[in-house]
Amino acid sequence: MNKYIIRLQLLILASFLFVHHNFAQYQQGNSSTEVLHDLQKLRHTARVLYIAAHPDDENTRLISYLSKGRKFETAYLSLTRGDGGQNVIGPELSEGLGLIRTQELLAARRIDGGNQFFTRANDFGYSKHPDETFNKWNREKVLSDVVWVIRNFQPDIIITRFNETPGSTHGHHTASAILAREAFHKAANPEIFPGQLEYVKTWETKKLYWNTSSWFFRGDKEFSEDDYTLVNVGEYSSVLGLSYTEIAALSRSQHKSQAFGSSGVRGEEIEYLEQWEGKGKNNALFDGISTNWDEFENGNKISSTIEQILSKYSAENPADIITDLLQLRDLIDQLPASAVRKNKLSQIDQLILKCSGFYHLLHHAQNYASPSDSLSVNMELVNRSEAEIELKRIEIAEVSFSKSYNQELANNEVLHLNLPVMISKDQSYSNPYWLEKGAANGMYQVDDQLKIGHPENKPTISATITLTINGQEMEISSPLMHKHTDRIKGEVIQPFYIVPAVSISFSEEVVIFTKEKQEKDLTIKVKALKNEVSGELQLELPDSWEVVSAKLMDFSLLDKNEEVSFNIRLRSGVNLGQYSLKAEVVLDNGTIIDQHLTEIQYDHIPHQVILNKAQSKLVLSDIQIVGKKIGYIEGAGDGVKEALRAMGYEVETINIATASIKELKQYDAIVAGIRAYNTNEALQDNYKKLFTYMELGGTYLVQYNTSYSLPEKDFWPYPLQISRDRITVEEAELEFLNPNHQLLNYPNKIQKIDFEDWIQERGLYFPANWDSNYQTILKGSDPGEAPLTGSVLTAKYGKGKFVYTGLSFFRELPAGVPGAYRIFANLVAPVPKK
Incomplete structure (x- = not known):
């Protein structure tokens, strides 16, 4: 009897294409058209690796087209997890935000059909030049990780999102392109990172492209289509019922923490690619590269078998092709080891389960357990076809459980099993593997080579289910999940975790x-x-x-x-x-x-x-505060409100839509959270109340906003124009333009030491132009750049004062930077009474 091993995870089986499912509405079902699409994908052997720097950098239009349209195996390698960005949906920053953005990428890939990889590089915040990026990252280790992913994934072509021109975009972006070209060459050299060859072979990618657009040439030189390979990604799939650009918009919209919700577009949409390396420049994308089984041993027989399966496939009786799929699997299993062989075997395994309508779920009513706990977990199995399926054995290696069954699974008869589980006292906790050694400024420390590149942890506990399907033995991996019924959401299935007591x-x-x-x-x-x-x-x-x-x-x-x-x-x-x-x-x-x-x-x-x-x-720290009561207007989410309470202020959240002027007058100062004018519709509609508040003597402090998605209204007491100006080097020296100004002296005497030990940056999104009523307080710049004076602007308004600041208090205060507290206390201090 032949034995075939299916290494499947429930998350992979879920379909997210036709409807934007809440993850909690967990499904294993697949429509017959999806099965047809997956069968058609068996024809194709081409593999594409897309490389950029952050979550949301990837071109989901091209990934959707290549994966769903051309049906090529496509992957996105994001060098970082986006830890250094901002968060518009909640308070999480740094490692918490990186975890959110990791999962948003995985949600996007479930829609557009791509795979997802990462390096160990940490997103330490905005970088203006690749030299600064490589000063923070360990360049050799990041390069090693890119080479590792290439050697594992074995792409035919690599596509980078950015070019190699310093200063044209984020330094991380440029670094990703530089490393992509370097890794393109070095992945094929056995003398480069030879320790990897214990697990993988060298790999020679055939072509390297830059996925460009007219955006990269703005204000520089004319963009000519004649210089590039053109790809129409706007085609429509009658099988899937969507265009690839519509699929891409659903994928792109998973980056919710970055406010990247997108509308689907229809009709022709062209992507432009400039070939950097490889033969046949600027011809068709895969010119000279075989995209089918022609060059494989037994390739003609494999191709003909696939075509026979497709001709035989019936949407009403998909189980009829299971035996044929098993025969195809046997043909491919005889090929030498390669990424294509491994991938196609996995695809066939999944198709066999889809065609049988086989459902499996290992679940528990609780969402987590601790080492040494004893659990009774449930297993649900059901064969929803006429295929001959027999349950032979269930093993859970992590808890030393093993039991034989030899039980037939008849069509649509559910088998419920109760399995005893004893969690080892030495079982490790379910912490993201890249965070096990703590936070990082430049690189996460991951010592296990086999973990590098993976988007997330493997399930802590999984059952191996051994079946026979139409007489052939197969194994399925079924992770332990948390399942419950919510009165609003219905059936909710989520990951199960091992945590401390x-x-x-x-x-x-x-x-x-x-x-x-x-x-x-x-x-x-x-x-x-x-x-x-x-x-x-x-x-x-x-x-x-x-x-x-x-x-x-x-x-x-x-x-x-x-x-x-x-x-x-x-x-x-x-x-x-x-x-x-x-x-x-x-x-x-x-x-x-x-x-x-x-x-x-x-x-x-x-x-x-x-x-x-x-x-x-x-x-x-010697922190003096003046005033006691502060009103806080919520923005995109930050920890500043809690920091103010820690300083000794009484802080209340303001609903600016319902607050009266009389109510506002009770506050010694009012503070707007980060991006408040971008995200708070009530503030957008009621901002003039703050003018009256200042006229009557109030102090109003606004933290940074962005020009993107900012309504065109006169939000500020005097005109100012927000830009993308920033100081990214947290150690950059700041000069006091007016040492005697109140903001630098009352109630705290601000000194240069107050700008020591800052994290990630000085500030971001500074105003670039402003009315003469504003006074500037600080001047500084990143190395080699022109000085910026817009980090703090202040103006008298009526009897009160207005302060606009791009200094990154939302990072410094939660980090406990002493000087940041002293400076912030000055900014919110009421106007001294004469």
Whole structure:
């Protein structure tokens, strides 16, 4: 008896093409036209790798056309996970945002049919030049990762989104093109990264293209179509019922954290490609490259078998071709090892399951468990065809479960099984693999070569289901999932995670102390993530810091989601600076847990978890504040409101649509969150209330907005024009233009030291032009560039004042940068009374 192995994950089987499904509405079903499309894809052997720098850089139109239209195996390699960007749907930044954008890319690929890969490079924020990018990244390691992906994926052609001209775009973009060309050559050289050859072979890609457009030539030189290979990506698929540009818009719209919702377009749409490397320049995209089985051993027989299967395929009885698919699989299985062979075997395996209507789900009612837990999990199996399917065995290697069944699965008769699972005490937690060694400024540390490139972790627990289908043995991998029924959403299926028994959190992520030996109250919470948890909370303090009062910090028999709070009074040390207060729980069984669980939940991506060290940042700095009550107008989401509370302000969120002038007058200052004028429709319609507030003596501070999607209204008390100007080097020196100005002296005397230890950048989206009523405060620039003076603008307005700032307080304040607090306190200080 032949044995065929199917390594499938439920996420791959889900169809997201025809309807934009909430991921929770989890499906394994496939329409007959989708099966037909996948059968047609068996004809083609070409492979394309698209390379760029960030999530959302990829050209989904070209990927959709190549994958769904030409039916070539297509992949996107994003050098970073987008950690350094902004987030318009929530408060997550840095690693949390990177995880969201990773999942948004995977959601996009589920729609456009592509594969997804990453390198270990960290998106450290905007970079103006590839030299700066390579100063942050370890160039050799990123190049190694690109070569690794090429050697694994084995593309026939590589397409880069950006060119190699420094200064024409983001430095990460340019770096991605430079590395693409370098890797194109080096992937074929056995002397380059020879350690990889333990797992892969060298690979020679045939062509390298730049996917350009007239955008790249704006203001430079005339764009001529004659110089490029033209591809019409606007064709219509009668099988799929959509044009490839419509599919691309659905894919593009998954980048919701970046506000990239797109409308589908119909009709001819041309993409332009300039050939950089390879033979047959500027001819057809695959000119001189075989895209079918012609050059493979037994290629004619494989092709003829595929055509026979297609002619025999019936939408009403897809199971009729299962035996033929098994025969095709046997033919391809005899080929030498290659990415094409592996890919086509996987496609056939999936088609066999689709044609049989086979459904499998390993699930549990809880969303996570902990090491040493005992679970009773459920398995649902159903054959929805006349195919002869028999369940032979189920194994769950991670929990040492194995059981033989030898049970026939009759047509549409559901088999429900209950499986005992004992999770090992040594089972690792479900933290994203690239975050296991902590955050990174330039590179994530991943030591396991076989993990590099993968978009996400493999499922923590999977069952291997052994079946016979029409007499041939096959194996299916079925990951453990969390399943429940929501009264609104219906059936919800999400990933299942292994997490610690408790999560530790602090009431404040940053605690501000303004003098030596100052005392403040702090609450630490311990939340049980399983039932019957008992233990003791312990703290690790910086030198000279003390806990002056605290109740007993033990707890007993907490049930899942039950939380206990511990109130402590903390006394600061004597040396100015930034410190950490660390916490850990010692369970009754001796297990030590020092982590905080963060859950990320949005409807367009699977639920995610991140585990970070449980700690609070302690800042001892000479910070003076004037005024007490601040109103906050929400923007795209940031941590500034919490930082203001940490400074000692009373902060209230304002609904500007309903707030009266009388209500606004109670605030000593009003602050608008980042991108507030871009995202807050109530503010867009009611901004003139803030003019009256300032006229009556109020202080109004606006954090950065972007010109993109900004309504054409006179939002500002005096004209100003927002640009893309920014200072990306966080160490860039800032000069005080007017050292005696109130914003630099009241209530804190701002000094150069206040701009030390900033993270990621100085600021972004500075105004470039402004009315003469505005005063400038700071001047600075990135190395070698003209100075910028628009990072802080201020103007008197009536009895009050207006401040517009592009300084990146939304990053600096949550990071606990002491000087940022002192500067912000000055910006929101009320106008001194004469």
